[in-house]
Structures are given as C-alpha cells and as structure tokens.
Amino acid sequence: MIHLPRGTQDLLPGTTEKWQHVEAKFIELCRNFNYQEIRTPIFEHTELFQRGVGDTTDIVQKEMYTFQDRGDRTLTLRPEGTASVVRSFVQNKLFGQANQPQKLFYIGPMFRYERPQQGRWRQFVQFGIEALGSADPAIDAEVISLAMEIYKQLGLRSLKLVINTLGDQTSRENHRNALVEHFEPHKEELCSDCQVRLAQNPLRVLDCKKDREHPAMKTAPSILSYLTEEADAYFTKVKAFLDIMDISYHVDPNLVRGLDYYNHTAFEIMSDAEGFGAITTLAGGGRYNGLVEELGGPETPGIGFALSVERLLMALEAENIELPIDDALDSYVIAMGEKAELKTAELVNQLRQAGIQVDKDYQGKKFKAQFKAADRLKAKFVLILGENELAENKIEIKNMQTGEQVSISLPDIVSYLTEQIKKGGQ
Template identity: 65%
Template structure:
C-alpha cells in the first residue's frame, strides 16, 4: 500500500525547511527585543474552550474544527487558533498575579482547521502569534501591530498594507447589532442559511460571509464606526495616534470584523498588495479582546494579540520575487580514500563537531571525484583529504574551496588551522 501525506497538509523538506528556520530566527530575535516570552500550550484542548471564546456561530466552530472524543468520553479539539489556549493558560497559571503587567507572550506551532486547501492555506498550518494581556493602554495595541509589521519588514516584504477598524465596546456593539438586524431582516431570505441563522445570534458575522459578500445590502450595511460611543471613539483615536507617531501607515475599513467573536475595540489585518499573491491577501490578523479572560473563569484582564501564518509569509516573499540567502551548509567535508583513512576521517569528524565546526563525510564508499562533488553541493568551505600516505604521516590535506589552495597540515594542528581559516 502506498501512503501519502494527508490532504491539506504538507511535508516541509530540507530544501525548504531552512527558510522556515530563517523566519523563526527573525521571530525569536524580534520577540526578545520587544520582551515577549515564549509560551507552549497543548495541541488539543477541551472543545468548550473554543466554543465559548471563538464563538459557536463562527465558521471555525461550526465547520472547521477537528474534534474527537477521548477515552474518558471527553470532547477534545485540535487547536484551530492560538489565543484561547494562551488566555486559558494565563488564567489557570494565575499570570494575572505577576508583578510585571501586561504579560507579554508569543507562541509558534501547528493549528488545525478543516477547510478547502488553497495556496498558502492548509488544514494543518503553522501560526506565530503574540498576546499582551493585562493592559487596556491603547499604546500596547500599537506595539503589537508594530511587532507584526516588523516581522514582515525584517523578512524582506515591502508589498504589504495595514488595515484597521474599531469594533467598539459592548455598548457600541449592541447599538450596531440592533441596526444590523433592522437592516438585514427585510431581505434575509436572500442570504445563505448561515447568515439567516446568524441574524439573531450574531448579525456582525453576516458582514464576514464569504458566500454573500457581493450582495447589495453588504455595501449599505450600517458601519460600526458610526455607532461607537464617545469612549470607544476616543480609544480608537489614541491607537491611530500612536501608529502615526511611529510612522506606521494604515487604511481604515469599517467592514473589517475578523472571524472570531472575542474581538472588541481595535481590529486589524495585514495584507499583501503584491500582484502575484492571489485572491486571498490576508497575511495576519488580530485585535483586542477585553473580557476573554473573564469568559473562561478568570479576572478582568484586557488583552490584544495577533496570529500570523508562516506559510503565507513565505508565499508572499515568493510573490514579490524575494528569497532568503542560504548560508554554506558545511564548514568542512572529509574525503577518504582507504579503509584506514575512513577510520581516521571518522575520528577527526567527531573532533571537528566537538569543536563546534559543521562537518560531514562520505558513507557510501564512493570514489574521490564523487566525494568532491558532494562537498560542492554542500557548499563546504573547506575539504580535508585523507589517503594512506596521510594516515602514515599523521597529516591531512586541507583544501580552501574559495581560494583553491591546498596544504599539508599535521593532525595536531588541523582544528586550529580550520578555525583560523573560517574567520
């Protein structure tokens, strides 16, 4: 029987995984600069956590979650997003009692959603995200957005734009909700069944519908920004002011609502503007979620965060015709010509690695020419050649691949010589 990778997933082979490592390195360094610390949560959680926080009318909960019953007859779900698990951990581990607030966290790992596979969108995908929990300062909203923008900037993307909206507080959203119900009710029969069920439960979700996005009522739907109360409007102005202060450009989109129920106040997306990227342009999305910690049994702890697809970041780089520079894979490749030389080469290989030098050798008993070709493919900076003469003379032949020079080096001096050459 021939087994294949499950539909909607992918194998990331060594020819591509180094690019992921580049992105991961950028992320770790930036998070360290911003003082965000890594958190690692389980891949699966209680199903109710996502139903309660993400929203039981969202596509994620109703159509996309991978849910199973464990042997204890408990309903469990592979995490479809990262915020709910992080906030759950924040509450469970009483991080709200930490002396330094807000608690600034980042995560990176696989998420799971059962949806149709498209370019850069998989059923198992890798998401990087940050959460700043414990502060209602609009400046932290701007900081989170700045961190997301910095990831794309340092990765080399230029064709991106930030889209911004405010969802307001509960009072503002309730007023907007009533206006949406009045707007859509007379013609709700023209909408899909999902929108019809959302009319009373959560009419804001109608604006996020992929099926009816071209319906004329979508264009004339009441804008949430028109229903922001004085406090919500003032908060949004401060967020925009902080972004203006640090030179982060943005576009306002009153129809940006995001796909999860826990968002309020600031909502944002970062999109690719590259002509070769494709129809689905969103690279990253996030927003504020005051009240989420309370929803899962914790104290009031306002938060804001974002989730970013690594697959889509790499796809955006490809669309812009950009790529990372791949460093040489090896410092040294050892070529051996005899059995006794192979033994000596293996011992030297171990010594090189213990000295922090990236090294490898042939294990296929190939001729010298074939071994040298391997050294070229690995972009080895140096090659050590060992034959019977070198074994008998306690020396090796060291070839500098960049210069093309070669010299005989005593065994006791080889590591020192290579380190000097690598400098």
Template identity: 70%
Template sequence: MSMNAPRGTQDILPGTSEKWQYVERQLADLCRRYNYKEIRTPIFEHTELFQRGVGDSTDIVQKEMYTFEDRGGRSVTLRPEGTASVVRSYVQNKVYGLPNQPTKYFYMGPMFRYERPQQGRQRQFVQFGIEALGSDDPAIDAEVLALALGSYEELGLKSLKLVLNSLGDKESREAHRDALVRHFDPHREELCADCQVRLDQNPLRVLDCKKDREHPAMSTAPSILDYLNDYSEDYFEEVKKYLDEMGIAYEIDPNLVRGLDYYNHTAFEIMSEAEGFGAITTLSGGGRYTGLVQEVGGPETSGIGFAMSIERLLMALEAEGIELPIDEGLDTYVVALGEEAEKAAVRLTYQLRQAGIQVDKDYLGKKMKAQFKAADRIGAKYVLVLGDQELENNVINVKTMATGDQQEVALDEIVDFMKKQLIGGE
C-alpha cells in the first residue's frame, strides 16, 4: 500500500527547510528589535475558544475547522489561527496584571483549516503573527503596521502595497451595519447563500465575499468611512499621521474588511504586486480588536495584531527572484583510510563537533576517491584526510577544496587549527 501525505499538507525537505529556518530567524530578530517576546500555545484548544473568539459567523468556524471529540468526550479543535489562543493564554495566566504593559507577543507555528488546497494555501500551514495587548494608543497601531511591512522588506521584497481602513468603534459599526442591511436587503435573493446569512449575522462580511464581488450593489455599498463618529475618525487620523511620520506609504480602501468578527478601528492588509505572484495577492492582514479578551473571560482590554503565511512569504520571494543568503555547504569532511584511522576519525569528528565545527564523514565504507566525490557534492570547504600512515606520524592532511591547496597539521592541533580557519578561534 502506498502511503502519501494527506491532501493539503507537504513535506519540507532539506534544501528547502534551510530557507524556512532563515526566514524564521529574520522574523524573530525583527521582533526582538521591536521588543516582542515569543509565546508558544497548544496546537489544539477547546472548540468553544474559537467559536467565541473567532466568531460563529466566520467561514473559519462554520466550514474550515478541524474539530473532533477526544476520549473524554470534549470537543477540541486544531487551531485555525493564532490570536484566540494568545488571548486565552493572556487571560489564563493573568498577564494583564503584570506591571509592564502593553504585553507584546509574537508566535510562529502550524495552523489548520479545511479548505481547497491551492498554491500558497494548504490545510496545514505555518503562520507568523504578533499581538500587542493592553494599549489603545494609535501609535501602537502604527508600530504593528511598521513591523508587518518590515517583515517583508527585511527579506528584500519591494513590490508591496499596504492597504488601510477603519472599521470604527461599536457605535460606528452599528450605524454602518444598519446602512448595509438597508442597502443589500432589496438584493438579498440575488446574493449567494452565504451572504444571505451574513446579511443577518454580520453584514460587513458581505463586502468580503468572493462570489458576489462583481454584483452591482457592491460598488454602491455605503462606506464605513461615512459612518465613523468623531472618536473613530480622530483615531484613524492619528494612525495615518504616525505612518506619515515614519514615511510608510499606504492606500485607503473603504471596502477592506477582515474575515474575523473581533476587529474594529484599524484594519489592514499587505499585498504583493509582483508580476506572476498569482490571483490572490494578499500576503498578510490584521487589525485592532476590542472585546476579545472579555469574550474569553478577561477584563476589558484592547489589542492589535497581524498574521502572515510563511508559505506565501516564500512565494513572494520567488516571484521577485530574491535568493536568500543560505550557505548549504559543509565546513569539514573527514576522509579515513584504514581500520585504525577509521577509529581515530570517529573520535576526531566528535571532537570537532564539540568545538562547534560542522563536520561529517563516510559511513558506507567508500574508497578514498568516492569519499572525496561525496565531500565535493555536499560542498565541503575542507577535507581532512587521515590514513594509518598519518596516524603513525601524528599528523592529518588538510585540503582546501576551493583552491586545492594541502598542508599537514599535527593531529593534536587540528581542532584549534580548524576553529581558526572557520570561526576565528584562537
């Protein structure tokens, strides 16, 4: 029986995994500079967390979650996104009571959604995201936007567009909600089945429908920007002023909404404008939320965050032809000839690794020529040749593969010698 990976999942093999590791290191370092600390949450949570936190009216909850009963009869769900889990942890561990606020987290890990697999969109995907909890200062909105855009720019991407909108506060949203219902209700029967439900549950999400995007009523739908009260309008203006101060370009899109129910005020997406990237241009998105912390049992707390797919980030790098600076070669390869030399090579390989040097050797009993070919194939910088004769003379032959130069080094000095060659050791 042939066993393949489940549909919508993938193996990330050596040669590709190094790209993932590089990207993850760069993102973690960027977060360090912004003073965001890593949080790691469980891969599965109680289903109610996502029903309450993400929203019953969302496609994620209604159609895409991997939900099952555990052996105790409890309903659990593989996490489809990161924010709800981060907020749950924030509440459960009473982080809101700590003196240093706001709390600034970043996370990175697999998420799961049951949807039709396509390029850059898998059923298991890796998401990087940040959350800033405990501040309703527009300046932190601008900080999150800067970090989000910087996540791509740090890796060399240039064909980017930041799209911005305000969803307003509760009062503004309710006024806009009523206007949307009045606008779309005469066309209810012309809308898809999902939008007919959304019109009652969360009419803002009708604007985000992929099926009805060409319906004439979409282009004439009332804009949230026309229903912002003074507070919401002032808040949005402050966010834009901070972006202007940092020299960050953006576009306003009054029809931009987010697919999760907990957003208000600032909402944004970052898109790729690279030629050949694909029909779905969104790289990441996020926004501000109020009420989510209360929804999972905590005090009234506002927050803002964003999330990105690592898969789509790598697609964008490929579309712009950006090669990541990854060294896939090997520092040192040990070639051993003879029974005693083989024993000494095992000891030497261990000593070199203990000294922080990347090293490998032959484990297939190959002859010397084949071992040199293996060292060349894996890009070894140096080959250390040890035979019984060298062992008797207490020396080892060091070959620099780039130049072909060779020299003998005392066997008891080889570790320090290689440290100096490779990592500047004394």
C-alpha cells in the first residue's frame, strides 16, 4: 500500500462540504468588498520568492520545495501567495488598468517543508487578498475589517486582533540600529538563527519562537519610539478608521511579520478559544509598499492578508460551531422491473436537467435495500416506479419528512418536485 506524503492529508466527502462552505463565504464577502479573484501558477521561478519573500526569512532559507526542471531551471512550489500575485500584477501591467486600486483575492494550495503539527501542514490551503495601488490608511482598515468579517460571519467569537506599525523606511532604519545595539551584548545567548538575523534583519529577532522568553526580548526597544512624524500620523489614522468601524484591537509593539517586504501596518488575528492549541494565530497581514518595485514594477503601495483554511476549521471546531451544511439529497428513484429500470434512466436524466438533485441504485439492490440507501443519503423524496405505475403513466412519490405518499402523472413530475423542494417538502 502506498501512503500519502508526510504533512499532507486527504479531504474526504463529509469534510469537503465544510471546505466548500467556507470558500463560498470567502467569495461572497470578497464580492461585497469588490475584490476579484486571481489565479496564479502553483510553481514559480525560485528567484521570485527569494526577492519577494526575502532571503533572510525561514521560508526561503529552510522551508521551500525547490527543484530543477528538465530545462535546468530552478522552480519552487509557492510557499505563500503575495509574491505570485504581485508578480502577475507587474507582468500583466494591472497597474495600468483604469480601476485602481486593484483589489484581488486568491484561494489555493501552498507548500512549506516544516515539521507537521496540529494545524500546520506541508501542503495547506491559503485564502488571501491583496489591494495594490493605494497608500490610504482607510484601505488598511478595510483589509483588516474583511479579515475579521470572515471569522465573524462564520460564527467565531473568541477572536483577538493585534496590530502594530513597522513604520516607514526612516523609522525602520532607526529602530534597526537600536535593536542591534540592544541585542549585541546578548548575541551569544540567542539561538543560532537569531545570531544571523541580528546582522541581516534584526527586526525578525523579535519574531523568534525559541528566544521569546529571553529577558532581552521584554526590554527590546519598541518601534513606536522611533516612528517619524509621518509614520506616527499614518498609524493614528489606521486606528481611527478601526475605531469608527467599531473593530476592537490591541497594539503590540513587538508584533512583526515574518516576511521582509512589510512596512507600516502589520496585524494578526488570533483565537482565544480554549483548547485551540499553542499556535493561536489564524491570519496575518500588513502593508508592503516596496514589493512591486522589487519585482520590476512601478512604485506601487500594497496591503494584504492571508489565512489558513485548515486553522480556520480548527477554530470552528474549538468553539463547537456547526456549519449550516445541507447534505440531503433532493430525490432518490427506486425502480422495480426491467421496463421501469429503463424508464428510470430517462427520468433521472430529465430531473437532473431541471436542476433537481437525484440518484438511483446501480448495484441491483432489492426494494428494501434501495429504501435504506435513500435514507442514508437523506433523500427528501423517494420516487417509486414499477410495472403498474408505468402502465398508468404515473409514479409514486413519498415525502420522507412527513411520510405522505402521493401518485403523480409522469409528465408532471418535474413541476411537482420543483414546487415541493421550493416549499421545503412541507
């Protein structure tokens, strides 16, 4: 027997319906917020992620699935969605479209080689949005509100929004120098990764999972103390928009994002649900005003977020939220006799063309066994066709909810069932 690769999973019927429900909610909300779908390749040139995600990140250094193709090109399975969307934005010159900003969303599998654990897979599905072409703090608040609305509309209550600013270029440079000065005396006490980060990107030391309890972390200089007047004003406006939208938040000066292209607004949404697990982050995002230029496009501001569908479903389970999924079948046709069996094939096709869900037996089961199959499929109506019914050009219909059984003319079956299904079978 061949098993699936470690860090991957099969999503089986009974589970996939939950995925379809939340994905439909994503699309519905994006339509309300006027975001349009974009689909990019599952693999890209490795250079895209080296430049777009950042050479100093754990993703690029440790977690990417990279391979040589037959043309000796270096390709990588996408570890995240933003770099691909921005590459497409530049390559397809979306910056020249009349409608700006370009407001885009994506849903698809991402790949990272890391130790599999609860809620963390080597292949996972990510939903994300990107708004490219606006430096207005109001759109930062819009992006955050869209992320929060997804969780709220799916019923989650134990949510915590954490925000921070990473400042503009000058703010970051001043903060960077202060971090180096602060952590340098403790360099040998930090993990090997942080010793490298201190030289390459000291901001990411604050994001270290291994050293998070080190005393130097608690006394590290805050970016808020190094903001320029412009960066401070920008963050103040973002908070004002969140306040006016009645979105609660907590400012955490140590919140940083793990990717190199972020600046100004950064945020994470966490679950406070009991039993959710040690890794509480559900979604994260922020502003990345230099990424489009880094990938060869014109100066274009951008902001976005991404969430893991797997972790969203975990959060729903932790809060005991049942999604309103209707997995009942509209109708099931039972045939008795060869002539009826032939007529049933025609009838099933006719009902399906009319948009009615229907199934039938394909294993030669007896009458009672077919009824049991209809019950397992939660069929709302069972249609019974035998030799006598054929002779009278009628069919018996049993309402499985009320137990009522009626005889209907075969030419009237589509209109009758359509009306009954519309009324909910009552």
